[in-house]
Amino acid sequence: MSGSDLTVALVGWGAIARRVGALLAARRAPVRLVAVATREAAAELDGLPEGCRHISTPDDLTRGAGLLPRLVVEAAGRESVAPWGEAALRAGMDFAVSSTSAFASGPLLDAFLDLARQHGGQILIPPGALGGIDALSAASRLGLARVRHEIIKPPAAWRGTPAETACDLDALASAFVFFAGTARQAAAAYPQNANVAVISALAGLGLDRTEVALVADPAATGNSHRILAEGDFGEMELKLTNRPLATNPKSSEMTALSLVRLIENRAGHLVL
Structure with a gap:
């Protein structure tokens, strides 16, 4: 050092x-x-x-x-x-x-x-478990008409959250959307699992115009995010499937990696 x-x-x-x-x-x-x-x-x-x-x-x-x-x-x-x-x-x-x-x-x-x-x-604001936030933020400079953020995780990742009262997580045979609302509502109700909805909202249309769907999927092998955006720039679809953090299945490995990237960018001479 x-x-x-x-x-x-x-x-x-x-x-x-x-x-x-x-x-x-x-x-x-x-x-x-x-x-x-x-x-x-x-x-x-x-x-x-x-x-x-x-x-x-x-x-x-x-x-x-x-x-x-x-x-x-x-x-x-x-x-x-x-x-x-x-x-x-x-x-x-x-x-x-x-x-x-x-x-x-x-x-x-x-x-x-x-x-x-x-x-x-x-x-x-690090991108957390997300990818493509730079593109979404860039697109917002010209104007966005719609942003939808879907968060798909295995049922086990939703245990200990209000999802347990919305469905029987252990009995699901297929993907189930147990929450649909705004980014503000999702982050308030699911602060650990839907934290990233605030990031996509800040990068795009804001907390009250960003649509969020939370999904429990027994076929999911990781924690996935799918962002759909439309605007004057065109259209984009971003999808990322993350490996859960070994010591905390509610978080993704990418969450830690994005913090490392942020810190290294602040410390280095080349910023990517």
């Missing part, structure tokens, strides 16, 4: 954050993980990189020993977005949001934008 390495703090040390840390280390990225934030005491954590300090409150971002992070990456759930995002942006740091369902209701995004303007930081 050199003095010019990008300094990063991770909020959370669960399955996704650990995978991000491991991938950055394996790829020898020009990144220095200077802090990991969790509610647990440092002694209860394992696998923290050497030289990385444990912090437990947002105020710790700007005090104590160690380098200050230039980029703060949230990977801990939507309850952590508001306090850690406010602290990071108020300190002029850039803030990457994984739990975008935090923006599904209330004025949080607008408040973050005000802080970013005042203090010179940026709010970064």
Whole structure:
């Protein structure tokens, strides 16, 4: 590591954050993980990189020993977005949001934008488990007429969610659409599984005009996303089938990979 390495703090040390840390280390990225934030005491954590300090409150971002992070990456759930995002942006740091369902209701995004303007930081939205968000966002510059986002997962991935009251997940013989509504409604009702609906909405038509369908499919072998868009640019159909994260079947390997890409793009000289 050199003095010019990008300094990063991770909020959370669960399955996704650990995978991000491991991938950055394996790829020898020009990144220095200077802090990991969790509610647990440092002694209860394992696998923290050497030289990385444990912090437990947002105020710790700007005090104590160690380098200050230039980029703060949230990977801990939507309850952590508001306090850690406010602290990071108020300190002029850039803030990457994984739990975008935090923006599904209330004025949080607008408040973050005000802080970013005042203090010179940026709010970064990684594509998460999605692909083609760059194309959808580019198309929105000319105008979109319709965006539909379908999220298809095996029944087991929907356990522990309101899908259990919408259908008998264990008895399904074919694909079943158990939810149809807006991106705002989907993210509010299914914050872990439909978090990505906020990303496609922010890239395209917004939370209230983006159509979302949630599907339980016993034939599904991974977590799939299908985005259909129409507009002045033409038409597009994007489909991605992700391998579930080994330590958390509700998340995809691509979720961690997209965070690694975001961090490496902030640290490198070639941005792709």
